Amino acid sequence: MKALVKTDAGPGLELIDVPVPSIGGDEILVKVFAGGICGTDLHIYEWDEWARSRIRPPLVLGHEFCGTIVDVGTHVTQVATGDFISGEGHIACGQCHSCRNGAFHICERLRVIGVDRDGAFAEFVAMPAGNAWKLDESIPREVAAIMDPLGNAVHAALEVSLAAKSVAVIGCGPIGLMAIAVCHMAGATFVIASDVSEQRLALARRMGADLVLDARSGDIPARIREATGGAGVDVVLEMSGHEQGLRDGLGALRNGGWVSLLGLPRGRATFDLANEVIFKEAHLAGIFGRRMWRTWEQATALLRKGLDVTPVITHRLPIARFEEAFSLLKAATAGKVILYI
């Protein structure tokens, strides 16, 4: 079968032929329909420090995907051949303290599809049956391909009640963009979005942001305070992974406010803990992956209610054009890029 593979320790990827994977007793084989490219995939493509420390080539990439089950292992009961599913890429051990407390998404021995084992940018992927989320016919197939990043957005947004609250979404990559619509559906009464790309701010407006701010023009906190009657926002969703984004968010936060931290800074971040966190009694919550399976249930309920994230998908490419897809990601002006397998 065709697969997009990190063949050697170094930059780049190759679309090559590899054997169809075999499955264990608790696994399923999925005929992949489409997949989304994620920042993680770009790290692996570019072979940066993190990738060098984590990835053991050869590896098939891809952890955001959907497809049809074509084979099931001997112990599998919860899904069946023919089911259309979206994949949860995080495989929990089930035995650590986090897992024993129902927090599978922060498993202490987490393994990730497309990172620690072969992924879904291929005609077929083998995966644990317990990581499949069976999909409703009502959900568009290309949305099914990006349930993973939509889940990130839902997890970040729903970690605190947003009803009757103001929210600033800092950073309008695909997850930030989806979060804007999620915030509105979750009851936020005023949603501000900031980014450094005009294209992404235009998408933010389309996703329902009440106010969009170009972060390049500076002084985001003052402008957010002005827009919220001086007090600042109740909630910040930090989706940029930039130190300045984090500072903007904290500076715009009202006393007693909440920050969901999802964007991953490269290296260490520096900020003014006394004035921006302690005196304010800010609450900062790290957000990672998706609660299994609460987040998936929430995302599904929101989609059924009418949540439309399709505007976030700006590019749909066949897997053969993967180089173009990764260039788009590097430019940081596109929305979501989907690869059709």
Add this chain to the structure above:
Amino acid sequence: MKALVKTDAGPGLELIDVPVPSIGGDEILVKVFAGGICGTDLHIYEWDEWARSRIRPPLVLGHEFCGTIVDVGTHVTQVATGDFISGEGHIACGQCHSCRNGAFHICERLRVIGVDRDGAFAEFVAMPAGNAWKLDESIPREVAAIMDPLGNAVHAALEVSLAAKSVAVIGCGPIGLMAIAVCHMAGATFVIASDVSEQRLALARRMGADLVLDARSGDIPARIREATGGAGVDVVLEMSGHEQGLRDGLGALRNGGWVSLLGLPRGRATFDLANEVIFKEAHLAGIFGRRMWRTWEQATALLRKGLDVTPVITHRLPIARFEEAFSLLKAATAGKVILYI
């Protein structure tokens, strides 16, 4: 001035002339614009057991109202003559354990305007300055008159996050009806309403209920389970104050679900604690009044965002037609009845 007064210990009310009240140093005098009639007012009108134990005539009724400040006491700084305000009817002592913990709405020595001191069904009402909520021009004046019951609905609905959840509103009096719209704005993805009145169910549909159920036809739990794929609803708002309503709600609740209890049963209620609460690990939360001032801020934010509760106001009458107004309340088929002073 004209005032609607319980003159003697017995049923009925009289519209009579009384002196304009004088104000203390921390009080304000309000020229009343309009007021809403509440179930509590009906209890006082009918002189039932509760009224006999609590009310000391003569008493001017009325605790849901709005109006314009025409005089302020010598120590008042937070509001001024000319301000248009809605009244919070619950006066907290500020010194008890609840008040000292910021839970003024469950003050242990709570006094209520129109119950424990003269109320607002009169040309003027004297009240503590600290109980006034200054209103935005954007809020319609007749909505301003019912911020109190709207606050009840908001308090009951927002006590738990509703994002991506299913909700059953049991009982479609004015508070239940307003709660339906609030639930949707707060992120509920499926809202079911039940009542025994066709008129109220029609209003429920108009307020946005996804499914309305006539409780007279029985077996509400089974029908709610059927509508939610067998599992039951995540959240119940008990707004009926009837034992059967409470049982319906508990029977329709999914394991681990939440119940906001707002409707006041007459006398004791009987239910199956083991099967409907304990085995399910249901959470039941008594809801009373409005959190001061969080609920008021939330209600204001929702109204600014577009919450429309005007369909709930089905009757607008001059105070002279108060007998008609109380008859409407007794029939339990109307929405909110407003008295113009």
Add this chain to the structure above:
Amino acid sequence: MKALVKTDAGPGLELIDVPVPSIGGDEILVKVFAGGICGTDLHIYEWDEWARSRIRPPLVLGHEFCGTIVDVGTHVTQVATGDFISGEGHIACGQCHSCRNGAFHICERLRVIGVDRDGAFAEFVAMPAGNAWKLDESIPREVAAIMDPLGNAVHAALEVSLAAKSVAVIGCGPIGLMAIAVCHMAGATFVIASDVSEQRLALARRMGADLVLDARSGDIPARIREATGGAGVDVVLEMSGHEQGLRDGLGALRNGGWVSLLGLPRGRATFDLANEVIFKEAHLAGIFGRRMWRTWEQATALLRKGLDVTPVITHRLPIARFEEAFSLLKAATAGKVILYI
């Protein structure tokens, strides 16, 4: 092997010889060391309405127990032959909404060892490997036998923070008695206990209750209010399962207080929802089983820190004297009765 069996649909039990159970691939075989008798076992013994509706004889009783693993199924990895374990009696399906949200203890298709399948009042018991809790050498073996009811106590007590709070434990059966010590270790600064048995009140004192009240002398709420400076207690643990106990607890609760409801009333319970729950904004939480595995981790941490529940074990009998054991339970004056197998 010897086993205590409900042989026929009717009152009583028989100690008879039955075959050693065989195990499935995900199961383990445990050589039972000792077991605790629970109220549920008494219901089955007496063949009451609940038992008639649920139990399908023949059935080996017993769901509180500890023992040594003597055989493991082919898929079992997390425990091994020779491990000493305590059994979690509740078997979750892993697939329902509750399970998918990590709330295995309120699984919608819960099956119980000793109720829905053969239990542990026998020389050997077969059970799912995933229901075994491996025990520390530091924990006494007879405490290991009652980790299940200790877990009930821990779950009820730790559902809300008790630090610097006052607590009333209503009902001093074994779970209530253990809860008294748990409350103190969890930070409660004043713990009141009530019961109708002098023996149990003496045990309550021994478990650390700051004040014990004989519920037969009436007016528990007034006496608790007096002991708490008039305000009432912050938290009630309802462990009696009697309507009067529930009323006592609610009447003694301060505004905004919390009630953990664990005791199972026979039939319906009646109470004054308006005055005892709604006006007070009481929060009532049904408590069932043990959170898997948070409660087990908490109980283990408390035992290691010095929690001593051995005074609660008042009787230790060989299984041959089971009739005597059940008589003790019926009298409701003993603490925990343990059967040695």
Add this chain to the structure above:
Amino acid sequence: MKALVKTDAGPGLELIDVPVPSIGGDEILVKVFAGGICGTDLHIYEWDEWARSRIRPPLVLGHEFCGTIVDVGTHVTQVATGDFISGEGHIACGQCHSCRNGAFHICERLRVIGVDRDGAFAEFVAMPAGNAWKLDESIPREVAAIMDPLGNAVHAALEVSLAAKSVAVIGCGPIGLMAIAVCHMAGATFVIASDVSEQRLALARRMGADLVLDARSGDIPARIREATGGAGVDVVLEMSGHEQGLRDGLGALRNGGWVSLLGLPRGRATFDLANEVIFKEAHLAGIFGRRMWRTWEQATALLRKGLDVTPVITHRLPIARFEEAFSLLKAATAGKVILYI
């Protein structure tokens, strides 16, 4: 009267004679018994950047104190002449968003006694009556003098339930030392303390730390992980205000853990947000002041139950020896230093 005054914009303080302050209608005059010196006082003494930006000399210092009311303003009802009180130094406006939501301690227009108005290192202090906490006879007077920092410790420790949890207290200044004892009383089952001073580590042991670690020897996270079976601690109380302390705490935290951030770093702090907060889903909560009045009620309940913080008071000096007192503070090896007025 004698008072310890910052007379001019520059380092140092002077003990001089100033007039006894007069009081407003809502104020009280307190004859000061004793006061505690705080890090804030040292900042003002040393006239650092923060002090230069905030303090307007002349100013009487001192915000941790107790004393006897000798005069009350005309509107004061909640306290009376002769009452012995401890002072809450933070004066809330009562009108901002935070205050209106009951979060007075993070008032947006907070003013502080001894910082923004004359303080209590003087024979008499004038203060709002609403900032007095009336004290029980059972509480030692020198503990009464430090209810403010004890309140910081209680607020930081009780922001999350500690029952059956492991805690690392990073930094053993007076607040950290008091927090150790508070954690144990609040149910923590294992408390680790770290500091760079041997004297303070000895005090930490005396306050009940189960394990004390000298931070100078490095690799605190590894040693904490080793002591907690590899997983890390459930809760970190960051009391050091040093970047390394924060990193130690985050590195020692288990996935899904909680951090109370109380220590104020000088300048910006730098840390690894991705690995130490986001992947772990750490929850960081800024902690400031004391919840009014929940924290005071909690501290009082703990003291009545037997909390003993007197070992933390290592030095008791007459106000005339204030230079010695400030030197002790600078050395960072003492516990609490109390000035007798």
